[in-house]
Amino acid sequence: MSLPRKLVRIAVAGAALACLTGAAKVQTDPANPTCPLNPDWSANTTMIFTPVKKGNTKVLLAEGRIDSGAPDRLKKALEANPDVAEVWLRSPGGDARAGNAAGRIIRSNFGLTTRIPAGWACFSACNFIFMGGQPRVIDPGGLFIVHMFTRTGDRQSIDMSVAMGTEATKELIGDIEQDAALLASEDNDFLIRMGVSRKLLTEVMYRQKALANAEDKSTRRCLTQAEVKTYNVANNNE
Template sequence: MKIGEAIRRIDDGVLMRCVFYLLIAASAAFLVVDVREISTANAELPGFDPMHDDQPVLPPALTDGRPAAPPVEPASPSEVLRQPIKFELKPGGVLMAEGTIDPGAAGRFAQEIEARGEYVKRIDLNSPGGSVDDAIAMSKLIREKKLQTRVNARALCASSCPIVFAGGAERMAEKDAVIGVHQVFNGSRERPSAEQAMSSAQSTTARVARHLEEMGIGSGLWLHALETPPDRLYYLTDKEMTDFKLVTKPISPAPQKAGS
């Protein structure tokens, strides 16, 4: 068989995955340089932690490399979003998850789901993100229980929150839902060595990419995250959320108030 014929017979999906992981490797290589420069300057790793008062809950958008405001201002005040994530049961089997995904959030979430039995059918998210490990664990449990996920109009789902959202067996977003991604980073106040930071970033990036692939999310979503610095957000458009299969149902309009 000629080489050209053999290449043509390779599954397109295999080629796409190869390209995707090569891009991840290239991104990690650039990260090594960035982290070493930061370490040399005796500065902290870039990024934001929404639970710290000296940093914004909502980073500016990345627009051609320039910061800009988010497309829609979230309805919840910063004081609410900075709090460790809380779970509140709503009518109709809806569990509201609101606040920052702090370390240990996945354990509390699992306890909440276990305590509610089969009553919970959907998770509504309003979170600026937080711990990636906890977000992955929450996402896996949501998929295991075949729960739905939703982001309501003017609710926020940013940073690691879309990882949780991706776990939904069905995933819905209302018009004007604020959903954004960026690079993973060390949100701790501790200063790891350049080698530790690089190793952690590579490992976390690979785990997130693998998890999103398992959830059926298009690789383009994570490529946008890799291209966006940790102190910025790439806000997803309705079309991108559909194209990347982040939503499984068409973007729904926000419910109208009575008399409007």
């Protein structure tokens, strides 16, 4: 009788382990196979800065969408908490130029670490806030997600110009193209100043599609731990 019971116990334990393993498996995004289906980049409609203690270290949690007011709020939060040693980021992105400005503010605070903790995601304009850190840390399981920057997301302006006629539409397209070229130049300059390889733009970011199509819906890319070190996105030795 003891042998069958032992076998039953082993079978039950194996089934339980299989359930736990399955539950822990992260579901992949079919449209963006390098990324999880539901990245944890916060649902805050504007980025919120919260100072907290993590062990003996004071950190500033930066969570939510990056709006035009984020750089000012970040500056005030750092001034009010001069003992902050790290900024932890999770964000779906937002205002590209605000992201660059916030990154420069972080860099002006010498020795301030930026970190993407395990399970958190930093996408789009959040990339540039993260790049301001010195050093920069991406924990295993933390997600640095890139895409091709585009200005065509302003559907209201586009629809209005189309309604006004051909000349208005041409003018808007010209403005978008000019501003996109300027933003690309600003991004390139920013990466150089932050010590990140320009190849991150040419080999990764600018090779992503700006908009999905019927054949290929992928518009974003999650970098591996090897890639973030290759491009000097993460420059720590942890």
